[in-house]
């Protein structure tokens with residue numbers, strides 16, 4: 029069972045490499061970076077200036093039905109679901125697919141100052157979080173756990189960088 033990272037409208041090659049190597053340290057699964065050639069232009073809401081994440085996932089499912097493993101779509105565009113102002117990511121609970129946006133993980137978005145290390149840490153947390161949902165995990169009350177809910181950037185920064193012991197035990201191929 030592999031993990032596939034599929035960049036979609038994503039240009040930060042260094043961050044992509046760093047995220048893949050972070051995942052390699054944490055999972056015994058093979059980590060692959062793939063190009064799905066997904067066209068998401070139709071999923072842009074002109075009123076909101078954001079892309080509808082559920083439609084991005086649905087499009088990816090069409091292209092990766094045969095894949096044996098988890099597929100994480102990684103994007104720089106801002107994403108949403110209709111009931112929320114924005115989201116950092118969306119995942120299928122007990123499924124194969126997720127999408128993570130780094131748009132609002134950039135420190136520039138908040139303070140105007142760029143911070144590559146913080147961006148990596150935040151993106152790593154949100155990828156692990158969405159993967160956790162793929163492995164059936166729901167939100168965890170433990171603030172040390174990456175499965176704690178994080179509706180805003182403050183919660184992303186406060187919560188831990190990995191799974192708590194209880195959550196980790198339910199994630200296949202997780203090393204520690």
Ligand SMILES: [Zn+2]
Pocket residue numbers: 157161167177
């Ligand atoms: Zn969640």
Ligand SMILES: [Zn+2]
Pocket residue numbers: 168169170173174175176191192193194195196
């Ligand atoms: Zn937990």
